[in-house]
Amino acid sequence: MSGFDRSTALDVVLSSLRELLTQNGDDIPSPFDETVVLVGKEAVIDSLGMVSLIVEIEQALETGHDISVTLANDRAMSERNSPFRSVGVLTDHICTLVDQEKQAA
Numbered sequence: 001m002s003g004f005d006r007s008t009a010l011d012v013v014l015s016s017l018r019e020l021l022t023q024n025g026d027d028i029p030s031p032f033d034e035t036v037v038l039v040g041k042e043a044v045i046d047s048l049g050m051v052s053l054i055v056e057i058e059q060a061l062e063t064g065h066d067i068s069v070t071l072a073n074d075r076a077m078s079e080r081n082s083p084f085r086s087v088g089v090l091t092d093h094i095c096t097l098v099d100q101e102k103q104a105a
Helices: 006-023 047-065 074-078 087-104
Strands: none
Touching: 006 047, 006 087, 047 087
């Protein structure tokens, strides 16, 4: 987990999203940054795509950074504002979970 920061988390999210969109033959939105909407009317993926993205990110964190987190836990699903709204919000959610794991260790 050492050396893992918000920039690294953002890279994981964006590369996972790019991979998913490419696999599905979907266009890469422009700009392709933390403003990309993941949930709602302007979303670039559907609900099945969101599930795939979560799995992809969790696997990338595990294999690339030796970080094991569950992004779609009960707490995340019950939050008033979804932690999956956009790439930036999801990145912040990942950082919070990683920080909690560091403190628990």
